[in-house]
Amino acid sequence: MTYHATVSATLEPGSPSRLGAHFDGGGTNFAVFSEHAEQVSLCLFSQDGTREEMRVPLPERTGAVWHGYLPGVQPGTLYGYRASGPYAPEAGHRFNRNKLLIDPYTREFHGAFTDHTANFGYQHAAPEADLSFDSRDSAPFVAKSVVSDPALFPLDGQPLSKGWQDTLIYEAHVKGLTMRHPGMPENLRGTYEGLASPAMLDHLTKLGVTAVELLPVQAIKSEGALSGRGLVNYWGYNTVGFFAPEPRYFGPAGVRGFREMVDRFHSAGIEVILDVVYNHSAEGDHLGPTLSFRGLDNASYYRLQDDQPRYYVNDTGCGNTLNVTHPFVIRMILDSLRFWVQAMGVDGFRFDLATTLCRETDGFDRSGRFMIALRQDPVLADVKLIAEPWDIGPDGYQLGGFPAKVAEWNDRYRDTVRKFWRGDAHGAQELGSALLGTAYLFDKRGRRVWSSVNYAASHDGYTLADTTQFENRQNEANGEGNRDGHKENYSDNFGVEGPSDDPAICAQRARRQRNMLATVFLSQGTPMLLAGDEGGHTQHGNNNAYCQDNETTWIDWASLDPEMIGFTAELSRFRHETPILRQMDFLHGATRETDRRKDVEWRGFDGKPLNWSDDTLSSLCLHLRGNAESVAGKALTDEVLLAFNRSDDDLDLLLPTAPGVWVRDIDSSEPAQTATPISAERVCVPAQSVSAFVLKPGSAR
Template structure:
């Protein structure tokens, strides 16, 4: 049944107040922003998306918003826009009414995007390049926007609002987590529905995970260059719709599956954080397709070069940069964030290339327009915010530069941990700072210790296991001549590049992974675990697997090391049970008023002060007492003592003197199985290449 028989062909004025397509029970109001268009047309399509059945000019313009109300238009109706105006690339305008444009506010897509030259606003083979004009209709090759049923997206979700100090983040990919999991029903693998099945929830709960951070799930379009190589954008950092869940992950419940997934995570006490890409779009540079923003108002949606507006500012390295300082682009992003919180139940966001979002005309500004608007929004006030604190633009590296509301991915921490355990000079000095939350970077403007997101591996780069298997990247499958990806991985292969059956090498690699995991979990700050690292997942040396939607990236659950999984769970338990390991305030060795003892002390294995001037320092001990402030509402009274031995020999450790108390070794990375062991006496042996964590049990020595 088609809808056009009951739809009026006469658009009424409608309202500009809500952007997007909104059904009110009798019809649908359409509103879209375009400051420079001369006319915007609403195009309605047949239910299969193959025929354009109506093309109606939106009758009203209020400011920069074009709008109209069409009686009879029901949920499920497929539509798009066309915009007419100047096609003048050298002036920054690229209007072409022959190109169908998706609604930036659509919550659902019908069909898929096809890499066809008709989607370009210019003649693809013309010697004039993007200065030429293409008059072909792109509609057959563009996904259609959908008028959504309001009942699909009720604005009634409530975030879990867990405290940062209790947070353990697990970064993963919807498809990669489930495609090879034997306990996930085959029909649900690779879907939102499958991600929150009992098997996955049980695994995450056993690890003590409190938040899953999902790689982009907003609607994605793969780059044409990847399609030409038979690849796809697997990671998803190429967004084409900021409100629509990516359809490739739909399961039996369709779009409802996303909210159902979040609800099941919440029932298990786990938050959902989304990796979001508001710095660029899937339309690429001046030679990219015209899919939405470019055709609606190129000069408003994108940052163009001042002296040559034909070209885009490319601070993102992805061809274009969204003009976040424009009021309507700011509004688009804030509306999108609120939608994911209120309608989808999301608990937080990790902002890809967040420096881009803070760049004003004079450079990076943490108090700029976008950040000011974001921090004033009451809906977003209670959700977690994480910044990826860099881009490739001028002054792009801004670690520690974000407002107090934000936590930040600390890549300096990642490199520090890898370099220390590899044996690099001055590694211990860098590690000392990392273990206490990288205070010299983050302890300013009222920020808290949790601001540092600590990790040894993330989706971008080697997995934790591969940092112990490879010294060189192996990205040949990406089709870029192995030139892509990080050059500096600070990894170690232990004598063999890649897999080996040598038991000695395998044991060394396993211990190194345990050492790095322990370092992350025992550091002040917020720990993040890359999915699969709890069991030694490998990507066969590919450190830039963004286009590998296959067994390279899909976690092979059957091959994960169960002993390492149990070890990771033990680390998580120790961190959870000892609030002193997850404090709110930075520790600087100050004397506590409560007992006149220092909140933190450094010392050597012999009990003497450390020689921080020794570039080859390979052993250090950290005595954590904590300040009087507590994360649990009472003064911290417990103590934790950490001993790091990077040498190749077993060392004798002198523990701090206690009276009626007893030290218990909770963690010993020289072995996978962890059994709490009471220490009798003041001396204990610490194995080579290991970490030991001791917890003081009050009154236990009696």
């Protein structure tokens, strides 16, 4: 390497204040946390990463931080650590100085991880398994950390800070969204730059998207079991580096491409939200590889079983659980979040298995250490925070249990919408709550109605189109005997499993999709759209396509339905133009001081009160006005009537008497939308459809 002539083999004390490797113009400061190590050594590698050319112990320890400064070390230098200490799995310690460890704070990687038995701290084939010890050097099979050029990561990111009430989230995968787009330059397919290319920005702005929520883009390692089946972890929920962008999505600009992507999105008025995985790491269970945290300080980084610390607490279902009650683990996560905001410019985060992050000694605590630190951090105060409110541990389902300022994925909303349109008993009653933001769960502790992130489909499960084509999952390609994925999808195949060339069935399926899309856009709360659902993307019945990096998951833009895309864009336009659909406060039927009318009323198509005790109720109307309890709501003078007809018959709707003209702006029975004033007191709402009416100034009937 070029640094040989100028690098001293003797480290200076350096500083413990900033963890990671930081170049200051003359050399690099290295600092890494380990509470239980007896020694931590810095290893420098040749430019191609094949030879370890220097190994020197970090000279100082301040508290639990090992540190040293090496003059002459320039950006681009490849390095790693080796930690010495007890190898005592039954006591929770797994130090093995023969294993090269990546820096938890590295912002770049060189090379890739190779699945090899030398990566394990124990002899992989030994009868005593992880109680044995492996003395082979793992360096040839481990990606190297890189000393980054500070100019690559300027700390000048500025979140757009769009209001939650104006948000439309579009959940997408970098590669899946861009690989097959006909307008995508070949060299940008599957890249960060491609994601924010003109072709994609045109599509997203047409849909009115205000925030793109990306499946994990922090550095990923696929599980060895997947590699053995010729598959990869496509979704990316197996993080190995919390500060480094995943290299598989690099385009012509390399690591710079990520920030360039964010800046282009911002120029188009679109926020970037990252799906982040701080609940577990890619090192797996007690039989997993030693790549970083396990070798640096297993007993600090991970939650271990109290009575058997050889084994990990597995509230995540992924083999291990990060110890988010440890001060240095909390610090690492917050440092990571700040890095992505300040250096990479992102606008928010969706926390995978967020219940895990809020677990204290006695279980889930919304006011636990991590959540307090997160919400008090000045850099993170104005970014969007979204929780996936569950894990597989005790009392893991915590929908509605998170604090104010944190929105939540509402899977109960998803199931409710599917069950109503499928015709399940009590579907209308559940839908009534969903349309108003699931207040019984979220209207607590001063939370806002946007706290409910409403969706009919997400990456995890069927696509929207597949909920209308399959009743049984088709996951054979995953190599798990079709046992993986959700068992209950509340789907409906309309009499034919899979694709159909029957025009009547295809028409029914398209209408069902439009109905569910309309329901999401017309509900109080924050709407989320899964990429491709706007045009009927199918995964051919695979409802757990986490390992399918192929045409199963890559959106086939050529086959998307342009009429469905147009309909989705109209829904977005209508929501944007109708503030009553985007209110901040929950609606409870209170009386408004301005006109002594209720802010929300339920009624039947005949104008009479609904019979909520009827479990076969299939049609209902929701009359919305400005919120009686909100100062901003009192200024909303428009009125909206939403009519849901799940029955198989066209129904006449008696419109409420009001000072103005009712205009039907949305009718899901047809893909094309035309605003139509209604001159009569009754109007037909077609079978299996949604209509939205807005009261406009004009002569009353």
